[in-house]
Amino acid sequence: xxxxxxxxPVGEAVETVRRIAPPPGREEVSLVDALxxxxxxxxxxxxxxxxFDRSTVDGYAVYAADTVGAGEAIPAMLRxxxxxTMGGTDPGEIAPGSCVYVPTGGALPRGADAVVMIEYCERVxxxxxxxxxxxxxxxxxxxxxxxxxxxxxxxxxxxLSPRDIGVAAAVGxxxxxxxxxPRIGIISTGDELVPVTASPRPGEVRDANSYLCGSFVxxxxxxxxxxxxxxxxxxxxxxxxxxxxxxxxAVLVSGGSSKDERDTTASVITExxxxxxxxxxxxxxxxxxxxxxxxxxxVGLPGHPASAFVVLVAVVDHLLAAMVxxxxxxxxxxxxxxxNIPSARGREDYVRVRVEDxxxxxxxxxxxxxxxxxxxxxxxRVPAGREGLEAGEEVxxxxx
Amino acid sequence: xxxxxxxxPVGEAVETVRRIAPPPGREEVSLVDALxxxxxxxxxxxxxxxxFDRSTVDGYAVYAADTVGAGEAIPAMLRxxxxxTMGGTDPGEIAPGSCVYVPTGGALPRGADAVVMIEYCERVxxxxxxxxxxxxxxxxxxxxxxxxxxxxxxxxxxxLSPRDIGVAAAVGxxxxxxxxxPRIGIISTGDELVPVTASPRPGEVRDANSYLCGSFVxxxxxxxxxxxxxxxxxxxxxxxxxxxxxxxxAVLVSGGSSKDERDTTASVITExxxxxxxxxxxxxxxxxxxxxxxxxxxVGLPGHPASAFVVLVAVVDHLLAAMVxxxxxxxxxxxxxxxNIPSARGREDYVRVRVEDxxxxxxxxxxxxxxxxxxxxxxxRVPAGREGLEAGEEVxxxxx
Numbered sequence: 001x002x003x004x005x006x007x008x009p010v011g012e013a014v015e016t017v018r019r020i021a022p023p024p025g026r027e028e029v030s031l032v033d034a035l036x037x038x039x040x041x042x043x044x045x046x047x048x049x050x051x052f053d054r055s056t057v058d059g060y061a062v063y064a065a066d067t068v069g070a071g072e073a074i075p076a077m078l079r080x081x082x083x084x085t086m087g088g089t090d091p092g093e094i095a096p097g098s099c100v101y102v103p104t105g106g107a108l109p110r111g112a113d114a115v116v117m118i119e120y121c122e123r124v125x126x127x128x129x130x131x132x133x134x135x136x137x138x139x140x141x142x143x144x145x146x147x148x149x150x151x152x153x154x155x156x157x158x159x160l161s162p163r164d165i166g167v168a169a170a171v172g173x174x175x176x177x178x179x180x181x182p183r184i185g186i187i188s189t190g191d192e193l194v195p196v197t198a199s200p201r202p203g204e205v206r207d208a209n210s211y212l213c214g215s216f217v218x219x220x221x222x223x224x225x226x227x228x229x230x231x232x233x234x235x236x237x238x239x240x241x242x243x244x245x246x247x248x249x250a251v252l253v254s255g256g257s258s259k260d261e262r263d264t265t266a267s268v269i270t271e272x273x274x275x276x277x278x279x280x281x282x283x284x285x286x287x288x289x290x291x292x293x294x295x296x297x298x299v300g301l302p303g304h305p306a307s308a309f310v311v312l313v314a315v316v317d318h319l320l321a322a323m324v325x326x327x328x329x330x331x332x333x334x335x336x337x338x339x340n341i342p343s344a345r346g347r348e349d350y351v352r353v354r355v356e357d358x359x360x361x362x363x364x365x366x367x368x369x370x371x372x373x374x375x376x377x378x379x380x381r382v383p384a385g386r387e388g389l390e391a392g393e394e395v396x397x398x399x400x
Numbered sequence: 401x402x403x404x405x406x407x408x409p410v411g412e413a414v415e416t417v418r419r420i421a422p423p424p425g426r427e428e429v430s431l432v433d434a435l436x437x438x439x440x441x442x443x444x445x446x447x448x449x450x451x452f453d454r455s456t457v458d459g460y461a462v463y464a465a466d467t468v469g470a471g472e473a474i475p476a477m478l479r480x481x482x483x484x485t486m487g488g489t490d491p492g493e494i495a496p497g498s499c500v501y502v503p504t505g506g507a508l509p510r511g512a513d514a515v516v517m518i519e520y521c522e523r524v525x526x527x528x529x530x531x532x533x534x535x536x537x538x539x540x541x542x543x544x545x546x547x548x549x550x551x552x553x554x555x556x557x558x559x560l561s562p563r564d565i566g567v568a569a570a571v572g573x574x575x576x577x578x579x580x581x582p583r584i585g586i587i588s589t590g591d592e593l594v595p596v597t598a599s600p601r602p603g604e605v606r607d608a609n610s611y612l613c614g615s616f617v618x619x620x621x622x623x624x625x626x627x628x629x630x631x632x633x634x635x636x637x638x639x640x641x642x643x644x645x646x647x648x649x650a651v652l653v654s655g656g657s658s659k660d661e662r663d664t665t666a667s668v669i670t671e672x673x674x675x676x677x678x679x680x681x682x683x684x685x686x687x688x689x690x691x692x693x694x695x696x697x698x699v700g701l702p703g704h705p706a707s708a709f710v711v712l713v714a715v716v717d718h719l720l721a722a723m724v725x726x727x728x729x730x731x732x733x734x735x736x737x738x739x740n741i742p743s744a745r746g747r748e749d750y751v752r753v754r755v756e757d758x759x760x761x762x763x764x765x766x767x768x769x770x771x772x773x774x775x776x777x778x779x780x781r782v783p784a785g786r787e788g789l790e791a792g793e794e795v796x797x798x799x800x
Contacts, residue, residue: 050605051604087592106592141766163612165611169612190486197574199572204451208567208570259503370570371553373566400561
C-alpha cells in the first residue's frame, strides 16, 4: 500500500479529476427533454433558415429603387397589387412601380428587395403613397441569413439552454444526441451517522452528506445513486465501494472526518485501485482523497457537510463536467469586501460570504457550523499566492 | 370589446403579472426530490443541532483551566483516560487533571470544555503532554449552537438548493411541503407555422416558440403543457385558449407577429376574460399582451423567437416566480461595454451581448435573427430613463 501524501494545489486536483473522468456514453432524447443536457455531436441546420426572404415588419414590399427621394412632401406612388398571406407558399411577383402588403414574417414577392413600414405608407384606392425611401435589404431577412443549410448551429459540448432548444427546433431537430447522465454513487461513512428519519441519540448525527452530495450531483446533471451509510469498518467500506463501482460511473465517499477514518478510506481505495491525491491545499477541505479503481473515479470528501460542500464546488464540479465532456459554468458575481479576510500563503481558502448591495461580508464563526451553509450566498476564493484579501477589494463571489 | 391600448412601462407589466398570479397548491415530496422546489412552509429544527457538545478537531478533550500557561518548554501534563468512540452514546466524564482523545465530530465527555488539537499533544505512557493552552469552548461546537430545537432553519418561499437539502436532512426532514409545479399551457399561433418535424415550404417556418417557451418554463420550475400550433383564426384560437384554461394554471400564446394576428389574440382574450396590458415599453417585445380569464393569467408573446425570449426573461419570469410564491433570482454579471448602445428614452431596451473577459459587446444586426440567441450570453437592459449607454460604462448583464 503506497499512499500519496503530498498535499497538492487545487489546480492539480482539478486537473487530476478531469484526466480520470471516464468518457460519457451517448443517448438520443426528444428535444423537449433535452434541457440542460450536453450535446454529444454538432447540430447542423438541415435547410437554409429562413427558407425564403422574409419581412421583419408589417409593410409594403417594394423595389427599393422606386422609393428613392420619397418624402412627406413628395411621396412615391406605387400600384397596390394585393397582400401576401402568412403561410402562403407562393408570394407571387411584383413589377417595378408596384407593391404588395406583407405582414411581419411574411414572404417577399419575387422582385421586391425591401419593405417600407406601414407607418410611412398610405393606401389610396389602387395606389399606395410611400413617404420614406428604403435601401435594398431594408426590413428584410434574406433566405439563409440566419443559418445556411449544413452550417453548425450548436457545438458538441454545449449545455442546452432554452434558447438553444428553440433554435434546434427551428433547424428541424426533434431528437438530439446527448451525453448520457453519469451515475454517481453516494456513500456516507461514519459510526456516528444515523438516517435522516432517526432521532439521533447523544453522540449521533444525521447523515446530511448523502442529501448534500446527491442534490449537488443532480443540480450538475448527474444521477445520484444513494448507497446509504456505511460503518467505519474496512471490510464494510471495501464491499460498499466495490459494489458502487459495479453500478456507477464514479463514487463519492463522504465522511471519515477523523484521521483514522480518512486512513480507512484511503487504504480501501488503494486496495481496490490507486490513490492519486491525498490532501489538497484548500481550506476547508484539506483531507480530500482522489482515487481511481476499475477506471472509475472515487472522491473521498471531508465528513463535515460545510467542508464537503466546498470540495464539491471547487473540485467535484469539474469531475462531473468532464464526465459529460463540457466545462464548469459557474454563477459568479463581483462584490466589494466589507472586511479583511486573513489567509495562509500556499493554500486556497474558500470563505463563505453574505452578499448584499454589491458588498460581500464574510460569514466567519466556526467552520463546523451547518447554518453558515444557508446563511451565505457563496464563496470567495483567496488564491494560494495571497496572504489574504483586504476590506474594500473587489472580489469574485462563486454563487452556490 | 374594450382593448387596453396604452403602452405600459416594464415595471407595471411585472407588477400586473405578479398581481394576477394564482396562488399555488401545495404538495409533499421526498427530500431527495425537492431540489429547486419552493418551500411552502417554514422548516424547523426538530431537536438541538448538534445534539451534544462536539469536537471540531482530532485532539484531547480537557478542562481548559488545566492548560493555562502550557507551552513548548513547560507542557501541561494530563492523565490519559482513553478515547471517545464515534457514535458511542455515552462519552463518559473526566475529572480535572485528565483528558480523553476525541476524533473530529466526536462527543465531549462531561466536564471537558475544550479540545487541544492532536498536533500540540504527545502521549507518554499514561500521560499526555499538552504544549499549548486552549480557551473554554475552543475547538468545540456546543449543543444547539447550529440550530435550536424549534428554530426556523429555512423559510417559506425559499428555492431549495443542494445546501438547503443537506441542512434539511440534518434537522430530520425527509419530506417537505412545497409549492405545486404550475402547469403552463403553451400555444403557438400563425398560419405560417409547421411542426419541427416538417420540411417547411417557402413561406412556412417551423414552430420554434413552443420549444423555446416550454423549456424556459421547465427551467423556471413550471411544467409546460404543449398544446401545439393553432391557425390564425378567431374560433380556433378561442377554442384552444379556452381548453388550455381548463387544464392549465396559466397560458402562454406566442405568435401573432403581424398586427392582424395580435388583434386576434387580444380580442379572443377579451372575449374570454379581460386584457390588462396591450403593449409594453420594451424593445424588442412591445406587442406583448397580458390578460386574465377564469382567474388564470394569459400572456400573448411576440411571434419572433428572439423577441419572445426577451419578454420571457423580462416579464414571464416574474409570473412563474409569483405562481410558486418566490421571487426571480437572476444570474447576472457585471461587464464593461465595448461600444455605445443607442436607445430611445421612455422605453426599456434589452440588447443582446457577448461577454468575454469582463467586456460586453452588443450583438447588433437584425433583431429578427435567431442566431443572435445562441451567439449572445445575455441581455443588457437600457433603463427607460436613459437615452443609451456609453462605451466603457460598467453594466449588469442578465445571463440567460
